[in-house]
Amino acid sequence: MWDDAFPSFLIGLREGLEAGLVVSVLVATLVRSDQRARLPHVWTGVAAAIGLSMSFGAVLTFTAASLPGKSQEAFGGTLSLVAVVFVTAMVFWMRRSARTFSGEIKQKVTAALGMGAGVLIATSFLAVGREGLETALFLWTTAQAAGSSSGPLAGAAVGLLIAAALCWGLYRRVLHINLTRFFGITGAVLIVIAAGVLGYGMRDLQEATVIPGGTSYAFDLSAHLDPASWYVTVVQGTLNLTPQMTWLQVGVYVTYLAIVMTLFVRGVRGATPAKPVPVVSAAAVAAEPTAGASAPAEGTKPAVLAATHVAGAAKRVSVPLDSAEAEQPATPAAAQAVGTPADPGTGSAVASAAVEAERSTVPAPAGGEAGAVSSGADKATASAATETEAEAEAEQSATPASEGEAGVAGEKSAKSASCGPETPSAPAEGAAAKPSTPRRFPRWTVPAALVAAPALIAGIAIAAGSGKPTSGAPVVEVSAADCGKGFTAPKPGRQTFQVRNTGSRTSEIYLIDPVSNAVYGEVEGIAPGTTRALIATVGTGSYAWRCVPNGGKAVTSAAVRVSAGGDSVQAVLPVSEKDLAAPLAAYRTYVDQGLADLQTKTRTLQSDLDADKLDQARKDWLPAHTRYASLGAAYGTFADFDARINGRTAGLAGGVDDPAFTGFHRIEYGLWHGQSAATLAPYAKKLAADVDALRTDFPKQDFDPADLPLRTHEILENTLHRELSGDADYGSGSELATTEANLDGTRELLTLLRPLIDKRDAKVIPAVDTWMRRTEQLVLARRAEDGTWTPLDKLSDTDRQRLDGTVGQLLEELAPIPDLLEIRKAA
Numbered sequence: 001m002w003d004d005a006f007p008s009f010l011i012g013l014r015e016g017l018e019a020g021l022v023v024s025v026l027v028a029t030l031v032r033s034d035q036r037a038r039l040p041h042v043w044t045g046v047a048a049a050i051g052l053s054m055s056f057g058a059v060l061t062f063t064a065a066s067l068p069g070k071s072q073e074a075f076g077g078t079l080s081l082v083a084v085v086f087v088t089a090m091v092f093w094m095r096r097s098a099r100t101f102s103g104e105i106k107q108k109v110t111a112a113l114g115m116g117a118g119v120l121i122a123t124s125f126l127a128v129g130r131e132g133l134e135t136a137l138f139l140w141t142t143a144q145a146a147g148s149s150s151g152p153l154a155g156a157a158v159g160l161l162i163a164a165a166l167c168w169g170l171y172r173r174v175l176h177i178n179l180t181r182f183f184g185i186t187g188a189v190l191i192v193i194a195a196g197v198l199g200y201g202m203r204d205l206q207e208a209t210v211i212p213g214g215t216s217y218a219f220d221l222s223a224h225l226d227p228a229s230w231y232v233t234v235v236q237g238t239l240n241l242t243p244q245m246t247w248l249q250v251g252v253y254v255t256y257l258a259i260v261m262t263l264f265v266r267g268v269r270g271a272t273p274a275k276p277v278p279v280v281s282a283a284a285v286a287a288e289p290t291a292g293a294s295a296p297a298e299g300t301k302p303a304v305l306a307a308t309h310v311a312g313a314a315k316r317v318s319v320p321l322d323s324a325e326a327e328q329p330a331t332p333a334a335a336q337a338v339g340t341p342a343d344p345g346t347g348s349a350v351a352s353a354a355v356e357a358e359r360s361t362v363p364a365p366a367g368g369e370a371g372a373v374s375s376g377a378d379k380a381t382a383s384a385a386t387e388t389e390a391e392a393e394a395e396q397s398a399t400p401a402s403e404g405e406a407g408v409a410g411e412k413s414a415k416s417a418s419c420g421p422e423t424p425s426a427p428a429e430g431a432a433a434k435p436s437t438p439r440r441f442p443r444w445t446v447p448a449a450l451v452a453a454p455a456l457i458a459g460i461a462i463a464a465g466s467g468k469p470t471s472g473a474p475v476v477e478v479s480a481a482d483c484g485k486g487f488t489a490p491k492p493g494r495q496t497f498q499v500r501n502t503g504s505r506t507s508e509i510y511l512i513d514p515v516s517n518a519v520y521g522e523v524e525g526i527a528p529g530t531t532r533a534l535i536a537t538v539g540t541g542s543y544a545w546r547c548v549p550n551g552g553k554a555v556t557s558a559a560v561r562v563s564a565g566g567d568s569v570q571a572v573l574p575v576s577e578k579d580l581a582a583p584l585a586a587y588r589t590y591v592d593q594g595l596a597d598l599q600t601k602t603r604t605l606q607s608d609l610d611a612d613k614l615d616q617a618r619k620d621w622l623p624a625h626t627r628y629a630s631l632g633a634a635y636g637t638f639a640d641f642d643a644r645i646n647g648r649t650a651g652l653a654g655g656v657d658d659p660a661f662t663g664f665h666r667i668e669y670g671l672w673h674g675q676s677a678a679t680l681a682p683y684a685k686k687l688a689a690d691v692d693a694l695r696t697d698f699p700k701q702d703f704d705p706a707d708l709p710l711r712t713h714e715i716l717e718n719t720l721h722r723e724l725s726g727d728a729d730y731g732s733g734s735e736l737a738t739t740e741a742n743l744d745g746t747r748e749l750l751t752l753l754r755p756l757i758d759k760r761d762a763k764v765i766p767a768v769d770t771w772m773r774r775t776e777q778l779v780l781a782r783r784a785e786d787g788t789w790t791p792l793d794k795l796s797d798t799d800r801q802r803l804d805g806t807v808g809q810l811l812e813e814l815a816p817i818p819d820l821l822e823i824r825k826a827a
Helices: 006-032 038-067 071-114 117-146 150-171 179-207 230-239 247-270 282-287 304-318 331-336 350-359 367-372 375-396 403-418 446-467 577-610 615-627 632-638 640-646 665-672 676-701 707-721 733-759 764-780 797-814 818-819
Strands: 217-220 244-246 475-478 495-499 508-513 519-526 532-536 541-549 559-562
Touching: 006 038, 006 117, 006 150, 006 179, 006 615, 038 117, 071 117, 071 247, 117 150, 117 179, 117 508, 117 519, 179 230, 179 247, 179 508, 217 247, 217 707, 244 247, 244 403, 247 350, 247 559, 247 733, 304 367, 446 665, 475 541, 495 508, 495 519, 519 532, 577 615, 577 707, 577 733, 615 640, 615 665, 615 676, 632 640, 632 676, 632 707, 640 665, 665 676, 707 797, 707 818, 764 797, 764 818, 797 818
Parallel strands: 475 495
Antiparallel strands: 217 244, 495 532, 508 519, 508 541, 541 559
């Protein structure tokens, strides 16, 4: 799960920080301006934006779920491309805006506070909503690539929590962030991730046949890399690079990465660096009075005064200043306050020094003008000035007297003369008191409506979209209470049924023959409220629907009969775990006996090396190794024992010298590369111990019965990719001997499963037997009378091609078995 979390973590962190910076400045400004009553407007906008983002994610999820297979691929591929466009635009916008972020926040906050509640709600809504929509789109795309939503959701949640903590630190004046560096580093990483998403999107479009080239592979390392290994999982989860990629995927990945990363790096290096300016917190910004707000002109309204406070304060928001601001020549007072880099004590005074520098250019207002200001404005000014008074006094020792100080003194005198501290201004004579208008609706009505509106719109969109079947396709409603509602006798031929789950549980849906329980078609894991397509060929016979909700009992609809036209259609008789119980028990016995024989052979190998008999060890190594190979159907059950007994060097940093490289192949490498018996004896001892431990542990290991049908195909598929490619050889040249052992293991499985296979399709086993014999004849022809085998690299190209082609055809004949014997709840 966590390997899929990193891309969404980075998106959550960046997007959360962008939105949080604006919201934290809004909150800090309202608090410091004594306007806490307007805080609910900010949180209303934030809540509405979150609701919109979640609703957008729901629309994407349910829309995709209601599409048929290839349409889902096309839909996912298209949205992957859209996500890459958004992420790329975001990365370049933040690279440009990081140095001027303070100016943008200044404009937003000034406009919001100067216009009223609606603008405050809109500002916070737009700040959070834009980032939320981008996050929802990217999360959906990464979840599609990962095949699971748990990892991307967890990563995004952690990123958003950290972003919230960073914004809280800025608000509380305990944290400083260089946004230029932060967005530069994360931007470069996101470009690499976006390149992988672009390649994944192209692959989706190829699988949907929208773009050609789906079978033109640039490379296929699936035979050399274990898809379940941690390193493959991490690379695939974070970068969307897979062991198998087409030429189109590789081309767009490399092209996008080369062009976009080059432009991004050039932009970062070519940007004119702003002079280093110490950052201050968002709370400090809102606390500082501005240059022109000391004593407003006559008639100035309190709301305008608050906006003027924010306009001056936002210049010193808790991010680096833009280049134009940073490079302006400082006044003597400001320069003295900033000090030199060697004097860190004076650097923290930059905000107050900037205030003094601005004030020095504005003449002190007359007391009469100040007296006309309402008491509400005086109270806001006094509140902000009181919080910065201590800082101003501390700076006076390092800052010479200026006209700004006189302005402050004049401001205080004017304030004292006009109304005195905390004295409310009297209403003008003759002014009539207006009666308060009663509210028509409670205060919570508007916030609740704003939050509920996106969810309501999303619900309507989902209901309208998922309720539309494809043209001419019959709609069948399924649920635990009423399975197959609306089902009538279908026409013969290939039909597409739109299956809609009207129940409350995710369900498995089957179109069956009610007489034999044979399955004509199935839809697995259909969620409540979604519609999925089920394609089946209809012929003469009986048809019914069977619904199996998760955690519930199977429900079967009434049967319908199709008799006019069309031949009978072969359906698949379902298999239950009970059907596989007897073959599984027999195979467990076979494996246990094989492990007992393996114990004997590995001890013989150990004795050879302990006695320094290298020639004999080479002879005894092969029987031991091929005995283990013949147990191939159980390799998924052996878990970590398989890596210790038969592991290869794939994924090991040290290669053949890596301490984790042990077992048969490590001994093989040493025996055929001139290593001494003393060097190999410890590996033989460990091998024997691991085999003993496996034999002891095997009776307690879980063996999934569904693995048996799968292994009939997978054993020889791995043989083709490993042994017959030469990648599994470490010097013995015994690839064909191991191939013969894998044929023996597959034959054992087929013997146990044959009754179940014949009952469902009597043509499969004869075809498999024919190609099994042909394959074995080609392999055994390379074994000499003394038991030695011809190494694979000694075969001619013609012989290797013939062998590969024969094994490939055998795999084609084995391919139907896993589907025939798949465990189905319809049984």
